[in-house]
Amino acid sequence: MIQGTRQLEGFVRMNQERGSAARADAFGRLTSARLASLYRLAAAILGDPVEAEDVTHDAAVRAWQRWDSLRDVGRFEAWFQRILINECRDRLRQRHKVVDVAQPRTGLAVSGLSDPGTSVAERLAIAEALEMLTPEQRIVIVLHFYLDLDAEEIAARTGLRLGTVKSRFHYALQALRAAADAVARAEGAT
């Protein structure tokens, strides 16, 4: 795997000095290899697999247009993730701008439960609480819980200051905790 990556890096480096056709080829190879993981990250942030396809496409357009700013091909995935995260944030902010407050969001299906100890109500509450987070908080939560990044890695991936990451995570976790507590109280009452 490592050898394959190095070969690919060499291929890309060589091709960057050639024409646009070679760049397009390199872009295609790198993007295609990481598409599934990038798409899933967008879906986790947005909570909507359909919208995630659009955002992944838009991020790919932007990545292509900035291809020459990629200095280290070995960092392609992290570089693309930053672009994708920004696209997701813009989309979430736009969603708040134009969507009627009362309009329910789609894509919050709670299928695939594997842990019988987790109640559907609890999962639904967490899903709703995730929806209530600001785009910035949601991104931090997803990067931590989905990609298992720590605060420093999240700061590097998003360009945020470490303190900002920590405070956003703190407030986001508070909101999720409040949602879970509410369910626990309701279940205890029944």
Add this chain to the structure above:
Amino acid sequence: MSGETNDERLRNVARQHLASMTDIEPSAELRARIEAIPSTHPMPDHGGRDDSRRLRFVVPAIAGIAVAIAICALLVGALVVRPSVVGPSVSRTSTASALGPSASPTPVPSPSGGSAQSVDRYPGGIPKTYGGERVYLGFGAFIHGQQMADATPFLAGGWFGDGSREVCTGGAIQLGSPIPATFQHGCGSVIGADSPWAAYSLPASLGWIAWDGHSLPGGRGPAVIRVHTHDPRSAECSAATVSYCREMFIVDEVVWTGDSATEASPIGVTEAVARLDRLNIEESLPIGGTATLAVQRHIFPTFRPQTCAAPWPVATFDLQGDPRFGLLAVFPTQTARVEAEGTIALDGSCPVDSRIVRPGAAKWVGVQNVLVLAYGDDTADAVEAVMASQGDAVGVDTPQLDFPPSSLDESYAFLTYYLAARAAGNIDTASRYAGSSSSLDEVEGRYAANALTYVIGPATVPEQSQLPFSVLGSLQSEALPGTLRMFEVTHPDSTDTALRDETFICYELKNPQIDSWIVVRLAP
């Protein structure tokens, strides 16, 4: 799971939820769309690895930095001004050394063939005529296109994005049945862009533009385009989509993309807007116990172009959406901005709405060629940080501001934001204000009757008997006590007496969701 602490359980539930949402694969269609990107999206020139281009860029950059250092030396000790107190003044100057993307150096002919200064323009700089032909602006262009009976071309002006830089995909519309390729706008921009912000924020409610192979320099900016509606090919559209196809703007020609009066460097108008929009106004509000809910205020629903005498630049805008922001002025160059600060009366020659209650002292923030009027130290700091960052940069930190204090009476301010957004055709922003959901038909009627200009009467506190029963219930459950205000709004130019007067109430929400204040229109 029984041995878990509550926090561990919470984390596990969140992880399970995210894992279940991501048990998916990208579709074959997405793969195909991404594979096609290099052939459908040209790589911008400025991103190329052309070393000779880089060298050419480095020299002016070094010169620019030297000039900036010299200017900074002159300005030491006078970083921030309070224009309400003094006249000639200087502003804080960014220490950012990197020059932003430069404006297109390509000379563009002025619309009339004369000098750029002699052109008759709409506020903001879009020419009113081109080659003797009328240019319809923004919302007016949309209305004109709707009223056309055939495919006769006309000129539409405003701030546009040609789709190459916008977040808008084929998924943005769902018409339910296939339409001819001409009308698949893809990333075509929306109509109604009579201010630079609207070019990015307006949803599809006003309609779309098919660029049909045409493009703008840099993908965005002020432009005059020759378009037509009622394209004969719309006959090929299905019954469900035919009206959408007929009303769509099809671009025939891009005839103007700015001139010496509208070009700015190193920060162009659209770039300045993009940077300001990165400001994040957010507050965590208590929702019971120790829990909090983060709420964001979405600022800048409309950048209202202003007409202010020189040396104010053509690109001067009234910032809407939060009373801590006053004006945005984008000068042609940094030198022009610095020179202007020495000669213009920053406290009154381009006035802001004095009825809006501001929470702090007025401060001018100057960054490169841009000047922003902000109120309060925190706001000025945040504006400086966000303007000094590259708006398009990947992973840029988002400067953050809390909401203004809840004691601030924002009733009048929010009413003006609503009325300005509606007048600009920004229907979806306007409809965020509960009870005031202006339909497009209604706003079109107002446009036809010239009933979108407005005069707001004094604020009053309404008696209970003045309010309909349906509103009283919402007030009791939603309104922060003591914040209710009522305004009579007159549309003095209205040719329809039925549209001449409106009554609005405004109040602060106990539990904000998107905005902390709300505007409700009472039945006339």
